[in-house]
Structures are given as structure tokens and as C-alpha cells.
Amino acid sequence: MAAAFPFSAIVGQDEMKLAILVAAVEPAIGGVLVFGDRGTGKSTAVRALAALLPPMWAVEGCAYGCDPEQAGGCEQCAALKAGGRLRRKRIPVPVVDLPLGATEDRVVGALDLERALTQGVRAFEPGLLARAHRGFLYIDEVNLLEDHLVDLLIDVAASGENVVERDGLSVRHPARFVLVGSGNPEEGELRPQLLDRFGLAVDVRAPQDIAERVEVIKRRDAFERDPAAFIERWRREDARIRRRVTAARARLAEVVVPDVELERCARLCVALGTDGLRGELTLMRAARALAALDGDAAVGTAHLRRVAAPALRHRLRRDPLDESGSTERVERAVAEVL
Missing domain, CATH: 3.40.50.300 (P-loop containing nucleotide triphosphate hydrolases)
Structure with missing residues (x-):
């Protein structure tokens, strides 16, 4: 590989x-x-x-890599559990x-x-x-x-x-x-x-800043010349991000979403005219995950602002009277509502 x-x-x-x-x-x-x-x-x-x-932990011998904590979710795990042969391994x-x-x-x-x-x-x-x-x-x-x-x-x-x-x-x-x-x-x-x-x-989009484009070229060239050395160079930073993701997953269930932030989610989606309630749900979940990544105990307006565009830009109806793109429409609504 x-x-x-x-x-x-x-x-x-x-x-x-x-x-x-x-x-x-x-x-x-x-x-x-x-x-x-x-x-x-x-x-x-x-x-x-x-x-x-x-x-992650998975059931040993299960073709689907089921979670040992929820074993029984497939026929193979049920058979292993019934036979008392349920073991787990990291994959x-x-x-x-x-x-x-x-x-x-x-x-x-x-x-x-x-x-x-x-x-x-x-x-x-x-x-x-x-x-x-x-x-x-x-x-x-x-x-x-x-x-x-x-x-x-x-x-x-x-x-x-x-x-x-x-x-x-x-x-x-x-x-x-x-x-x-x-x-x-x-x-x-x-x-x-x-x-x-x-x-x-x-x-x-491709970066327009010359210095940024040059840095992309330099890093890609260094990686292709010696992948092992380049990966080792960035190993610690990748490990730091891995620890951050692991900690956020453990913290996620404890992150609180105040009612005032839920109201802001709803107001933003109403202002944008999104269909259904999936927009609010996604915005709330993304903001909560971001708060967990940041190590915060509760979701705040700053979290909503950062994830509003990716959570909502693809849920907007086309407005023939508004020629601006979806990202601009979300940013405008965020500025007005939040």
C-alpha cells in the first residue's frame, strides 16, 4: 500500500x-x-x-469489524458470542x-x-x-x-x-x-x-497566494522524493491531531448545547429557507463536535459561525432573484442572525 x-x-x-x-x-x-x-x-x-x-477495537473473526461492546449486531458475532469465543483485536x-x-x-x-x-x-x-x-x-x-x-x-x-x-x-x-x-x-x-x-x-479552490503555492510544490516534491523521511518529519504533528481527535470523541457526550444556541440554529435556517430540519440537526452536531475538538464544555456562537457554511451551503434553494453564490448567502445570513 x-x-x-x-x-x-x-x-x-x-x-x-x-x-x-x-x-x-x-x-x-x-x-x-x-x-x-x-x-x-x-x-x-x-x-x-x-x-x-x-x-479501533473490533470482534476477531467478524468480517464486518463489529464493535465488541455492541457484539451481536451481525450473525457472525451472535454465533461467536453464543459459543463463548468472542475475542477482540485492534484494527x-x-x-x-x-x-x-x-x-x-x-x-x-x-x-x-x-x-x-x-x-x-x-x-x-x-x-x-x-x-x-x-x-x-x-x-x-x-x-x-x-x-x-x-x-x-x-x-x-x-x-x-x-x-x-x-x-x-x-x-x-x-x-x-x-x-x-x-x-x-x-x-x-x-x-x-x-x-x-x-x-x-x-x-x-487552488490558492492564489504565490508563497502558499510555492510551499505546496515544495512539500509535494519532498514527499515524492523521500516519502519515509517526509512522513517522519510530520509524525509528531499528525500524532498531536490524532490525540486531539481521540480526546474530542471522549468529550463529545459531555458537551452541552444551550437552548439559546439551538434557537440561533433555527433562526439561521429559517433565514436561509433550508428544507426540513436536517440543516439544524447537522449545524448543531457539527458545532458540538467542533466544541469537543476545541476542548470547550459548551457550544457557543463562535462554533456555529465556523461550521455554518459547510453545514448549510448545499441545502439552499436556488433564488432566481439572488445571483450570489451559496457561500455568500450563508455568510450574509450569519452576519445578520448571529
Whole structure:
């Protein structure tokens, strides 16, 4: 496996990095969509996440990596628990790529042909959704994904469960993951049904500052010349971010969201005319995760301001009388309401 560029070595793109960390702290937010120009570090940041996150406990012998504290969530764990053979082990948090050309069988899983032909056993071979359970499912060029896979992802993301009924198989297994997508808006828009499944949306652009562009080039060149030395150079900073994420996860349940901040969430969403209540929920969860990252005991207005744009910019209705972009509309509403 190729070495990943260190997360802490990524130059600029602060909103994208913050959105990824917030989603790592609070998976209930629903994932991150990163849209922008080519060559702006979208894929680099997502792949760096795998090396950044602390390992997690999983049931040994479970194909889905279920949580030992919640064992019994799948048939394999139930069988292990019934037999008194439930053991646990540490595994890396999965960050699974879903290629554009992937077949439905590869995504959801299918009949294990090798075992069927050699042993005459009708067994299930887990797919990418099973591998992504409790981790991250990454789709590059998500706006080019085939419609039938989009429908499938919407169903699984909503239920947290993958159901396979085919080839004489009837399998149901947990598939709860954080969906991370990236793409170039010039190549097509994302279907609204899938767009709504992303908790946070980030726009990235190539830096215009000359010094920043030069620093990007220098770091990338140094990484490609000697990956091991470059990773070692940034190891301590990555470790610091890892400790920060671990501490935020432990602190998250204790962070308080005062009613006055919930009212501000609602007022902001009403001012922007967002559909439904998912905007308020995402804004509240993102602000709480940010407060946990910052080490704060309660959510404040400053937290809401920092996550308002990524939480709401993709939920706005198009206004034919307002030619400003979604980011500008959110920033204007934040200035007026908060």
C-alpha cells in the first residue's frame, strides 16, 4: 500500500481539513462532500485520514469489524458470542475507495464463487460496504457515479444496513459508515437525493497566494522524493491531531448545547429557507463536535459561525432573484442572525 501524504502537512484548505476532522469526531453528521478544482488536495486529504485516525477495537473473526461492546449486531458475532469465543483485536479505521467502475456485486457483496465451486458451499463474499463499516467510504468523482449505485448508497446510508437478496443468498449485515465524496463541479452536478445525505459540503479552490503555492510544490516534491523521511518529519504533528481527535470523541457526550444556541440554529435556517430540519440537526452536531475538538464544555456562537457554511451551503434553494453564490448567502445570513 502506498504511503499517504501526512494530514498535517497539507497547506491551506482549512475549511476542508476542519470538516473532515469534525466528521471524524461525530459520524452522525453524515459525511463530507468536497467539490472543487482539480489538484487542490481533495483526494490527498481524504487518504491522509486513514493514517491519522487512532485504531479501533473490533470482534476477531467478524468480517464486518463489529464493535465488541455492541457484539451481536451481525450473525457472525451472535454465533461467536453464543459459543463463548468472542475475542477482540485492534484494527485500523477503514477508509475504503469506491471506484466509479465498480459493479453492484463488488459494492454490496455476492456469492463466493470459489467456495461454491470448490466446496459446494453457498457462502456470502462481503463487498465494499462491509469493509467500510465503522469507517469511511470514499468516492472520488462522486458526481459521475452511476444512478443505480447512487440509489443503493442512499438506501444503505439511511438504514445503516446492507440487505442482499440474490443468487439464493439472503444476507443482512451492518453497514454504518461516513460517506466522503469529492468531485469537480464542471463535470456535472450531484443528484439532490445523494447531496442531502452529506452532512457537510466544502468548496475548495487552488490558492492564489504565490508563497502558499510555492510551499505546496515544495512539500509535494519532498514527499515524492523521500516519502519515509517526509512522513517522519510530520509524525509528531499528525500524532498531536490524532490525540486531539481521540480526546474530542471522549468529550463529545459531555458537551452541552444551550437552548439559546439551538434557537440561533433555527433562526439561521429559517433565514436561509433550508428544507426540513436536517440543516439544524447537522449545524448543531457539527458545532458540538467542533466544541469537543476545541476542548470547550459548551457550544457557543463562535462554533456555529465556523461550521455554518459547510453545514448549510448545499441545502439552499436556488433564488432566481439572488445571483450570489451559496457561500455568500450563508455568510450574509450569519452576519445578520448571529
